[in-house]
Amino acid sequence: MTEILKTYFANNFQTTKTEIEKVVSAFIEKTVKKNETLISKGDICRYTYFVCKGSVRAYFIDDNGQEATRYIALENQFITTIHSFISHTPTNEFIEATEQAELLQISYNDFKKIIEETTLGKDLYNKQLEVAYITNHWRLESFLKMTAKQRFDFLLQTNPAIIQRLSNKIVASYLGITQESLSRIKAQK
Secondary structure (H helix, E strand, C coil), X not given: CHHHHHHHHHHHCCCCHHHXXXXXXXXXXXXXXXXXXXXXCCCEXXXXXXXXXXXXXXXXXXXXXXXXXXXXXXXXXXXCCHHHHHHCCECCCEEEECCCEEXXXXXXXXXXXXXXXXXXXXXXXXHHHHHHHHHHHHHHHHHHHCCHHHHHHHHHHHCHHHHHHCCHHHHHHHHCCCHHHHHHHHHCC
């Protein structure tokens, strides 16, 4: 699994093999089953995860038991509950494997250490913050400006693997619509 992360770093950052080796050595392999929970509401998120294979999502459950998926990470993407990870406070989110997944995880303490000791660590942290900001901004803007069909069409265009690989329940939760609405939208295609 570490070869996948090494390739990711080499392809996405200006860095050296030495830095890649140092950063990758701080990660630990973890295999999770489909529907396995990595983080529960009330936990302090102590890890960030890199998805080598499979998929993982971050989601909330409201007072009525409805799920709202905030983020879905597929291969070559990171996922964490960033607020909890940074602030060491309990999260309101869950992180769960949506497929059997092979992950690499890094603890907060090890992450801070690689940030202090390597340029790659600093660049990775900056990229994670940028991705979190851009993703959250897009999600907010899409809910304010787009119809459910427009959100579906955009997801189908930009990340069809989510629609192809995950259940209608999860896709609907991600799009902020009911499963029935998702079925109607799919039937129109």
